[in-house]
Amino acid sequence: MTAITPDAITPDTVRAELHKAADVVSSLAAKLTDADVPAPSALPGWSRGHVLAHITGICNAMARQVEFAARGETVELYDGGYDGRTKAIEMSAGHALEQHRADLDAALERALRAFDSIDASSGAGSWQAPISYRGGVVLDGGLALWRELVIHASDLGTGRGPETWSRHFCEHLFSFLSARVPEDQKLVLQPLGMPPVTIGTGGRSIVVSGMVTDIAAWLAGREPTLGSLRASAAADSVDLPELLPWPSGVPTP
Incomplete structure (x- = not known):
C-alpha cells in the first residue's frame, strides 16, 4: 500500500x-x-x-x-x-x-x-x-x-467536468486534500488501474474506490461524473465519509 x-x-x-x-x-x-x-x-x-x-x-x-x-x-x-x-x-x-x-x-x-x-x-x-x-x-x-x-x-x-482532469492533477489533489480527512479516519484511495494511496492517520480505515477523476472530484467537493465511487470498511459497503472543510488559504471570520 x-x-x-x-x-x-x-x-x-x-x-x-x-x-x-x-x-x-x-x-x-x-x-x-x-x-x-x-x-x-x-x-x-x-x-x-x-x-x-x-x-x-x-x-x-x-x-x-x-x-x-x-x-x-x-x-x-x-x-x-x-x-x-x-x-x-x-x-x-x-x-x-x-x-x-x-x-x-x-x-x-x-x-x-x-x-x-x-x-x-x-x-x-x-x-x-x-x-x-x-x-x-x-x-x-x-x-x-x-x-x-x-x-x-x-x-x-x-x-x-472533472472527468477531464489529468491523472497528474488528481494525484496532486490526493496530496493537498489529505487535510480534509477527519482525524479519526484513514482513507485508502483505490483508483482503478492504479496503486492504492493512503491519506489520513486515524484508526478507522475506509476504502474509497473508483475512477481516479471521481475520487479527486469527491475529495474536492465536486460531483463525480463517471458514477464509479464505492466505499467499504472491513469488507462491507458503507457511505462515503463526511470530509472536513477545504483547507482555505484565506482566513475566515
Missing part, C-alpha cells in the same frame, strides 16, 4: 500546467454567451458570472503574491481578507460578458507573466521566496492557482 508523499512537481511543471489551464479557461469563456453569465454554475448559489469573477480575482491575487515576493516582501492574498474577496466577487458577478472576458484575459496574462518571470535561483524572486498564502512560498502559490484554474473551469458547467 502506498502512503501519500509530497508532490514530485517541479517549477517547470507548474509553469507548463498553468499555461495549459489558462488556455482552457480562456477558451471556455470565449464560448459563453451573454445569457450564460447569469445562469447557474455547478457551485450552489453561484452564477457563471460569480465563477468568472472569482477566477479573475484569484489570478490577480496570486500574481500580486509573486510580484511582492520578487521584491522580498509579502502581502495578504486579498485586500480586506475573506470579506474583501467576497465583496469583490459579488460586485463583479453581474458584469456583462464582454467585461468579464476583458478582466479575465488581463488577469490570466498578469498571472502567467508573474510566474514566467520567476528566477530559478534562491532568494527574492525565486520559487522558494516567501508569500503570505498559507505561510508558504511562491511554488505553493503556483500550485494553488493551478488548482483554482482547473477546478473552476469545471465549475463553469459548460460540459468540461
